Structures are given as structure tokens and as C-alpha cells.
Amino acid sequence: MKILSCKQQREADAYTISHESILSINLMEKAASLITDAICRRWDKARRMIVFAGAGNNGGDALAVARMLFLKHYPVEVVFFNVTGKISEECLTNIRRLKECGFANFTEVSSQFDPPKLTRNDIVIDGLFGAGLNKPLSGGFAAVVQYINASQSTVVSIDTPSGLMGEDNTYNVRQNIIQADLTLTIQLPKLSFLFAENEEYVGEWEVLDIGTSQEFMKNVTTPYYITEEAKVRSLIRPYKKFAHKGMRGHGLLIAGSYGMGGAAVMAAQACMRSGIGRLTVHTPICNHNLVQTLVPQATVEDDLHERFFAEPTDLDNYQAIAIGPGLGQEEITAKTTIEQLDSCYVPTVLDADALNNLSVYRNFLNRVPKQAILTPHVKELERLVGRCSNSYERLSKAKELSSYLQCYIVLKGAWTTIITPEGNCYFNPTGNPGMATGGSGDVLTGILLALLAQGYPQEAACRLGVYVHGLAGDIARERQGVISMNAADIIEALPEAWKKLTETK
Numbered sequence: 001m002k003i004l005s006c007k008q009q010r011e012a013d014a015y016t017i018s019h020e021s022i023l024s025i026n027l028m029e030k031a032a033s034l035i036t037d038a039i040c041r042r043w044d045k046a047r048r049m050i051v052f053a054g055a056g057n058n059g060g061d062a063l064a065v066a067r068m069l070f071l072k073h074y075p076v077e078v079v080f081f082n083v084t085g086k087i088s089e090e091c092l093t094n095i096r097r098l099k100e101c102g103f104a105n106f107t108e109v110s111s112q113f114d115p116p117k118l119t120r121n122d123i124v125i126d127g128l129f130g131a132g133l134n135k136p137l138s139g140g141f142a143a144v145v146q147y148i149n150a151s152q153s154t155v156v157s158i159d160t161p162s163g164l165m166g167e168d169n170t171y172n173v174r175q176n177i178i179q180a181d182l183t184l185t186i187q188l189p190k191l192s193f194l195f196a197e198n199e200e201y202v203g204e205w206e207v208l209d210i211g212t213s214q215e216f217m218k219n220v221t222t223p224y225y226i227t228e229e230a231k232v233r234s235l236i237r238p239y240k241k242f243a244h245k246g247m248r249g250h251g252l253l254i255a256g257s258y259g260m261g262g263a264a265v266m267a268a269q270a271c272m273r274s275g276i277g278r279l280t281v282h283t284p285i286c287n288h289n290l291v292q293t294l295v296p297q298a299t300v301e302d303d304l305h306e307r308f309f310a311e312p313t314d315l316d317n318y319q320a321i322a323i324g325p326g327l328g329q330e331e332i333t334a335k336t337t338i339e340q341l342d343s344c345y346v347p348t349v350l351d352a353d354a355l356n357n358l359s360v361y362r363n364f365l366n367r368v369p370k371q372a373i374l375t376p377h378v379k380e381l382e383r384l385v386g387r388c389s390n391s392y393e394r395l396s397k398a399k400e401l402s403s404y405l406q407c408y409i410v411l412k413g414a415w416t417t418i419i420t421p422e423g424n425c426y427f428n429p430t431g432n433p434g435m436a437t438g439g440s441g442d443v444l445t446g447i448l449l450a451l452l453a454q455g456y457p458q459e460a461a462c463r464l465g466v467y468v469h470g471l472a473g474d475i476a477r478e479r480q481g482v483i484s485m486n487a488a489d490i491i492e493a494l495p496e497a498w499k500k501l502t503e504t505k
């Protein structure tokens with residue numbers, strides 16, 4: 001699914017209107033009817049609905065929703081802000097239609113505003129600004145937003161919380177953005193909905209399909225996508241009847257140190273559950289028995305060192321390599337990691353301490369093999385690119401790093417983002433907060449190693465691996481609950497996740 005900028009969303013509306021012979025006002029009517037349904041599904045007529053409408057088309061949506069709720073006998077009040085005298089045509093039509101229905105509870109604000117009392121039981125419908133917002137809110141609008149935010153009412157935003165930019169909010173004034181409990185967004189989510197720091201504004205969100213032109217959607221270009229299950233399924237390659245383990249690749253996992261053998265174990269177990277032919281784990285001597293016992297399917301290759309990764313190993317026999325889980329950050333390990341990179345001629349995953357070690361020696365960053373997959377969480381990324389003040393900046397810096405190194409970056413978190421060297425960003429929809437616990441990232445590294453070893457191209461491996469990892473996390477949550485689930489449960493859920501993705505529907 002493509003994610004469009006607000007400007008593109010407005011172009012999509014305009015294109016749909018001119019090419020699908022639908023009038024602008026009717027497209028708005030469609031949107032308003034879906035929004036009304038979504039509201040009526042959640043709240044009954046005991047709830048007072050207070051509609052705040054702006055003078056643009058977002059306000060037009062809100063006024064149409066007010067009419068529809070009124071006709072369904074909800075108690076509705078409308079506050080319409082007409083401060084410049086510039087009202088969109090569709091907004092005007094909806095004011096007229098509302099009044100024609102006999103609706104009288106209508107306050108028009110042009111300068112002085114005496115706000116209605118908002119109580120815990122009320123539903124505020126925020127239709128002040130949508131995709132047309134072009135600067136941070138200030139003055140009277142800022143005061144209205146702050147008034148709504150300070151109330152105990154439930155807030156439903158139409159299309160986007162008023163005041164929130166669709167993409168970059170670096171220069172926004174955060175206290176002047178509506179804090180919605182629910183955002184009913186039209187056609188597609190906005191990029192800014194996918195950023196952690198905007199959760200307090202967007203709340204829960206639901207996408208309403210108003211039937212934007214498919215042709216427009218097909219041709220419009222954007223670097224931002226949400227990965228869909230159908231796409232992921234299409235990436236999976238079935239095994240041939242005469243498949244043998246040689247065809248499914250031999251991978252090398254360089255992982256573990258004294259006290260962090262578990263990371264090597266979890267990555268290896270996840271790898272062995274993701275279709276790899278053969279796996280060798282290179283780990284310090286102290287972890288030999290642990291790995292051998294807990295992952296008997298894998299071969300163990302001892303490092304020369306008792307406790308740390310201290311000697312680069314020969315990579316000739318492998319189709320893919322993953323370095324990092326639980327490696328530690330000893331000086332010797334950092335140097336060895338960098339030395340090891342020079343011989344990584346096959347697809348490579350760099351995770352966790354491999355990235356932390358690189359961030360200590362940033363001048364060696366250019367030794368990262370081209371096309372490598374880097375899997376940092378937010379902190380690990382910032383160690384590489386410097387502190388970022390928000391998610392948009394972080395994403396921009398990750399894109400720069402990916403382009404500079406010509407490698408793939410898997411920026412982990414909710415909505416894990418896969419960034420390609422060409423600058424495309426694929427947001428992953430699976431996964432849940434139960435995965436925010438030690439070891440979950442190691443599991444992902446194991447999955448990615450398995451896919452690369454089987455010959456999946458980097459982009460496909462990232463999109464498929466991250467999706468199945470999150471899906472296994474969602475299955476683990478079903479089984480164990482969000483509090484108790486841990487990384488071992490994600491591994492245990494992998495077979496079901498893979499089965500689900502390969503079963504015909």
C-alpha cells in the first residue's frame with residue numbers, strides 16, 4: 001500500500017473527481033457517510049456530538065457528518081470557524097444542506113469565541129484542518145485546540161488530527177495539535193501516523209476507503225509503502241520436490257560472548273525455523289556446549305578466544321553471514337568485527353553489537369559490504385548517524401546512510417521500516433509491544449540469515465523476514481499474552497507464522 005503526501009492526497013481527490021465522473025461534493029458525501037458509520041458503530045445516541053468545523057474541505061466533511069448524525073437523531077452541536085471569510089465551495093454546500101434539514105444548533109465564529117462546555121461524556125468531532133494544513137496552528141485556532149485537548153471529551157479527528165502535518169513535524173508547535181482518541185483517515189494513513197511521537201495525537205486510527213482512482217494510485221510515485229500480506233506471500237518461493245539441503249543454503253552466524261550466549265542461541269533457533277539448509281554458529285569457546293545443546297541442528301565453530309569474538313573466520317563456504325547478536329563490545333571484538341567485514345563477499349546481516357562496534361569506529365563505516373542488511377533499533381541507528389530529534393529526522397538520516405553505504409537498513413520498532421539504497425521505505429504492519437523484550441531482535445537476525453542463505457534477494461528477505469517475525473510475535477501474543485510473551489515464544493510461533501503465509505487461502 002502506498003503512502004502519499006498530503007499534497008498527493010489532494011491530487012488524488014482531484015484526479016478521482018475529474019476522471020471517475022464523480023462530483024467533489026459526492027466524494028465528500030461518501031467520506032462523510034463512512035465517517036458517520038464509524039462513529040455510530042462506536043457510540044450511541046446518549047452521547048452529545050460537538051462538531052468543530054473549519055472553512056476548508058475538512059470542515060466540509062465535518063458538516064456533512066453533523067447532518068448525517070443529526071438525521072440519525074444524535075444530539076449534535078456545530079461550531080463553524082469562519083475567520084477569513086474564505087469558505088470552500090463544498091463547505092458552503094454542506095452548511096446549506098445542514099440548515100435545510102432544520103438544524104439550528106449552529107454557531108459561527110468569526111472573531112470572539114465562547115467555547116461550549118465539554119464534558120467527559122461528549123464526543124468532539126474535529127474537522128478544523130485536514131490535508132490542507134500548510135503551517136503550524138497559532139492564535140485563535142491554537143487556543144481552540146488547547147481547549148479541546150484540556151477537556152475530558154473523547155476526540156474523533158477527521159482525516160488527520162488538526163494541526164498535525166502529514167509528514168514532517170520538526171517545526172510544528174506540539175501543544176497546538178489536536179490529541180485525538182480516534183482518527184478516521186481518508187483513503188490512506190499519513191506518514192506521520194507511523195511515528196512513535198505522534199501516537200498521542202493520532203490515537204487509534206482507521207482507514208476509510210472512499211474509492212480513490214485506482215489508476216491514480218497505480219501511477220503515483222512515492223518512496224513510502226506499507227507492506228501487505230499479499231505482497232509478502234508472493235515473495236515466498238515454494239520448494240521443489242527434489243530440493244536438498246545444499247539448495248537451501250549454508251549460513252554462518254557469528255554471535256555470542258561470555259554472558260550473552262543466549263543471543264546466539266535465539267538467532268540460531270529462529271534461523272533453523274526459517275528454512276535454511278545448514279547453519280554454522282561461530283561463537284567463543286565458552287558458548288560451545290550451550291549452542292550445541294540448545295540448537296543441535298546447527299554446527300558450532302569455536303572462536304580461538306574463550307569469551308569473545310577475537311579472530312576473523314574463513315567465510316568461503318557460506319551463502320550468507322550474520323554478525324552481531326550478543327557479540328559484546330570488547331576492543332578486540334570491535335577490531336575483529338571490522339576485519340571480518342573485509343571478507344564478507346556474500347549477503348550479510350549486521351546486527352546489534354556489530355553495529356555498536358562500528359559506531360565506535362565510524363571511520364570504518366565504508367568497510368560495510370555493499371548490499372549488506374543493517375538491523376538497528378532506534379538507539380543503534382543514532383549511534384551511527386547521531387542524535388535525532390524526531391522520527392522524521394531519524395528516517396531521513398537512515399535514508400542518507402543507506403544511500404551512502406548502498407546497503408539496506410531495517411530500522412526496528414513498531415512499524416519497522418526497511419530502507420533500500422534507492423531510498424524506498426517499506427513500513428511493516430505486523431508485530432506488537434509484547435516484542436519489546438530482550439532477544440526479539442536476535443530472532444529477526446536469524447530469520448534474515450535463513451532467507452539470505454536460501455537465495456532471497458536482500459529487499460525480499462527484509463520485507464518477508466520482518467513481516468513473518470512480527471506475525472510470529474502476534475501469534476505469540478495470542479498464545480501467551482502481551483505481558484508474558486518473550487523471544488522464545490516468538491521462535492515457537494514461527495512454524496505457525498510460516499504456515500499461515502504459505503497456506504493457500
Ligand SMILES: NC(=O)C1=CN([C@@H]2O[C@H](COP(=O)(O)OP(=O)(O)OC[C@H]3O[C@@H](n4cnc5c(N)ncnc54)[C@H](OP(=O)(O)O)[C@@H]3O)[C@@H](O)[C@H]2O)[C@@H](O)CC1
Pocket residue numbers: 010013014023024025027028031032054055056057058059061086088090128129130131132133134135136137138141158159160186210
Ligand atoms: N472532494 C474533496 O476534495 C474531498 C476532500 N476531503 C477532505 O478535504 C480535506 C482537505 O481539504 P482542503 O484541501 O480544503 O484543506 P483543509 O485541511 O480543509 O484546510 C484548508 C484551509 O485551511 C487554511 N489553512 C491551512 N493551514 C492553516 C493554518 N495553520 N492556520 C489557519 N488556516 C490554515 C487554508 O488557507 P490558505 O492558507 O490556503 O489560505 C485553507 O483555507 C481532507 O483532509 C479531507 O478531510 C475528503 O472529504 C475527500 C473528498
Ligand SMILES: Nc1ncnc2c1ncn2[C@@H]1O[C@H](COP(=O)(O)OP(=O)(O)O)[C@@H](O)[C@H]1O
Pocket residue numbers: 352377412413414415416430431432433434435436437438439440441442443444469470
Ligand atoms: N511496539 C512494538 N511493536 C512491534 N514490534 C516491536 C515493538 N517493539 C519491539 N518490536 C520488535 O521487536 C524487535 C526488538 O529488537 P531489538 O530492539 O533489537 O531487541 P533485542 O536487542 O533485545 O533483541 C524488533 O524487531 C522490533 O521491531
Ligand SMILES: [K+]
Pocket residue numbers: 058126127128129130157158159160161162
Ligand atoms: K481534522
